Amino acid sequence: MKKIMFYSQHLAGIGHLVRSTEIVRCLAQQFEVYFVHGGQAVPGFQLPTGVSEVRLPGLYMEGPVLKVVDDSQALEKVQEQRQALLLAAFESIRPDCLITEGFPFSKHTLRFELIPLLKHIEASGYPTKVVCCLRDIIMTQAMTDSVRAKKQARTCKWINRYYDLILYHSDVQLQRLEENFSSLDELNPEVFYTGYVTQSEPASGELSDEDRHYLGQPGPSIVVSVGGGRHGYGLLKAIAALAPALGQKIPHKIYAFAGPYLPEADLLMLQELAAHSPNLVIRRFTSRLMDYLKQADLSISLGGYNTTMNVLKTGVRSLIYPSPSEDQSGEQTLRARKLESLGILTVLTEADLAAEPLAQHISNALKKSYQAHTFNLNGAQMVALKLQQFLGGEAELAAAAKKFTTPEERFSSSVHSPDGLPAVGALQR
Numbered sequence: 001m002k003k004i005m006f007y008s009q010h011l012a013g014i015g016h017l018v019r020s021t022e023i024v025r026c027l028a029q030q031f032e033v034y035f036v037h038g039g040q041a042v043p044g045f046q047l048p049t050g051v052s053e054v055r056l057p058g059l060y061m062e063g064p065v066l067k068v069v070d071d072s073q074a075l076e077k078v079q080e081q082r083q084a085l086l087l088a089a090f091e092s093i094r095p096d097c098l099i100t101e102g103f104p105f106s107k108h109t110l111r112f113e114l115i116p117l118l119k120h121i122e123a124s125g126y127p128t129k130v131v132c133c134l135r136d137i138i139m140t141q142a143m144t145d146s147v148r149a150k151k152q153a154r155t156c157k158w159i160n161r162y163y164d165l166i167l168y169h170s171d172v173q174l175q176r177l178e179e180n181f182s183s184l185d186e187l188n189p190e191v192f193y194t195g196y197v198t199q200s201e202p203a204s205g206e207l208s209d210e211d212r213h214y215l216g217q218p219g220p221s222i223v224v225s226v227g228g229g230r231h232g233y234g235l236l237k238a239i240a241a242l243a244p245a246l247g248q249k250i251p252h253k254i255y256a257f258a259g260p261y262l263p264e265a266d267l268l269m270l271q272e273l274a275a276h277s278p279n280l281v282i283r284r285f286t287s288r289l290m291d292y293l294k295q296a297d298l299s300i301s302l303g304g305y306n307t308t309m310n311v312l313k314t315g316v317r318s319l320i321y322p323s324p325s326e327d328q329s330g331e332q333t334l335r336a337r338k339l340e341s342l343g344i345l346t347v348l349t350e351a352d353l354a355a356e357p358l359a360q361h362i363s364n365a366l367k368k369s370y371q372a373h374t375f376n377l378n379g380a381q382m383v384a385l386k387l388q389q390f391l392g393g394e395a396e397l398a399a400a401a402k403k404f405t406t407p408e409e410r411f412s413s414s415v416h417s418p419d420g421l422p423a424v425g426a427l428q429r
Helices: 015-027 074-095 108-124 145-162 208-215 233-249 264-274 289-295 306-315 326-341 353-369 380-390 394-401
Strands: 001-006 032-037 052-057 060-061 066-069 098-102 131-136 164-168 190-192 221-225 253-257 280-283 298-301 318-320
Touching: 001 015, 001 074, 001 208, 001 253, 015 032, 015 131, 015 306, 015 380, 032 074, 066 074, 074 108, 098 108, 098 326, 108 145, 131 380, 164 380, 208 289, 221 233, 221 289, 233 253, 233 264, 233 280, 233 298, 233 353, 264 280, 289 306, 298 353, 306 318, 306 326, 318 326, 318 353
Parallel strands: 001 032, 001 098, 032 052, 098 131, 131 164, 164 190, 221 253, 221 298, 253 280, 298 318
Antiparallel strands: 060 066
């Protein structure tokens, strides 16, 4: 069995961790997978069965500043430790494939450990294939044209020197790489559109007592979620303040998930508001968000990649408030506005969080029907199939493809169109 070393580093929220986890879940069915990560801990997070863990000392970003999770340690010392651990892990595993999530299109702040690793692989002579996996929208932070050009030039240099393949987690119907990476023609490796990566649904036996209780409640519901929680307090507070008035107008129970990184003081304030609103439940985190969304009449959330894919997968009506974070707002707004133009969801602005417009948006959304789409949402499965082909040849790909037995799982995006891009996926709700 071939070995894959998958490097993923979540720095602000949990989106990269969630998406990477879904990919390695599929890879573990065909490969020996080692998952390398080192961000802030997420309560309740577990790696999929069959995936080995390589844990690095924790780092996170506070604005533009890289920080150590254990603040008793100096950043420079932790960087040295992480670099040494990465090199040692590679020598121990000797993988057939290294996957870096995001880098080098983004996360340039991590080059202190990744460039030495890539140079080591290059010098070792070991036949490790190097792959980048990349979400749909990148480099949306405000920067001058010259700075953007410099970053893209650096990305092209690293990709062309060290990388063999780019796995792009998007659907050509919605987002093409050249729309926010203008230097696409300068890249040498193949860019393969995998489709969007969506979360799988855990087995029913994994329900916590709390989730079992709330998911078993009768009646209509609204789900509010803010990803990791670092930037979602404004939305949560607006919902909590409006909950008593909503309780007088609609029979819906509101389940709000504050995220593992919301400051404790903010969570306590929200819980105090919820104590006076019998229609509102405030919780920090659930591993079963998909189950809540499948039952919900409406989702109200920030607009991260994973949350948006949850909306597309479950077919729940949706209001999306793009993150107010400067680093994330461009990405989230761009994706959400495109989907809004297709009638799939409604985008909220900061002004819409005031009581009257927010109540009106909720009322309007509950009256709408879901707009069907044809986006390929089988990105994790397509990554596994592509890597079977890339690392093992056509015979292994054909054998792996036999595992998909329904038309929805055999989607046509594994076949490339004449312009080199995957054909439009056949999956439709």
